Amino acid sequence: MLKIAVLVSGSGSNLQSIIDSIEAQELKCSIEMVISDKEGVFGIERAKQKGIKTYVLDKKIYGKEISKEVLRLTENKVDLIVLAGFLSILDSELITSFKNKIINIHPSLIPSFCGPSMYGIKVHEKAIDYGVKFSGCTVHFVDEGTDTGAIICQKVVPVHPEDTAESLQKRVLVEEHKALPEVIKLISEGRVKVDGRKITII
Numbered sequence: 001m002l003k004i005a006v007l008v009s010g011s012g013s014n015l016q017s018i019i020d021s022i023e024a025q026e027l028k029c030s031i032e033m034v035i036s037d038k039e040g041v042f043g044i045e046r047a048k049q050k051g052i053k054t055y056v057l058d059k060k061i062y063g064k065e066i067s068k069e070v071l072r073l074t075e076n077k078v079d080l081i082v083l084a085g086f087l088s089i090l091d092s093e094l095i096t097s098f099k100n101k102i103i104n105i106h107p108s109l110i111p112s113f114c115g116p117s118m119y120g121i122k123v124h125e126k127a128i129d130y131g132v133k134f135s136g137c138t139v140h141f142v143d144e145g146t147d148t149g150a151i152i153c154q155k156v157v158p159v160h161p162e163d164t165a166e167s168l169q170k171r172v173l174v175e176e177h178k179a180l181p182e183v184i185k186l187i188s189e190g191r192v193k194v195d196g197r198k199i200t201i202i
């Protein structure tokens, strides 16, 4: 069975979608650990409630060493690292060790509204300000850049004239909660074929 580590920095609703999907027996994988870069986030609470092992690597204490610590905790213990709203930057040693084995969810249609310091509600504010008619979410492999890795799955939502960043965020989040478990399932079934930037679902 695919073993995963889920990394969070916030409320962990995406983590919850993975837990729910496992409990509904739609997804067969085992969450070996949940790691947060912040003390007291609800994502850690959600994991504890389910008896999942948790680690807090406070970025105020670990700084740039977070990546090394994540590598130490996950190496030879998990097959896939899932960034579910994890906001610390990972270094190349971890990315090389887990090549095509780290995925991230981003709340826009990459390559729009992504890159350094584009996260959470800011992404939706930019989408609203720009006047796009559609937005959505992207699940992609993590490479050395920020939000630049090969795209595995995107889901699209309409943007309505009366939308605020908050209402758009809510609509996109519904799709995030489908996309992330779906991609983990595809990976667990060996159905994600990588050819450079081109990903094929087989």
Ligand code: GAR
Pocket: 008, 009, 010, 011, 012, 013, 014, 015, 043, 084, 085, 086, 105, 106, 107, 118, 119, 120, 123, 173, 176
């Ligand atoms: C999600 O919307 C996720 O896409 C976003 O943070 C939120 C975390 O929510 N990630 C990024 O913006 C990364 N660039 P959650 O803690 O409720 O899952």
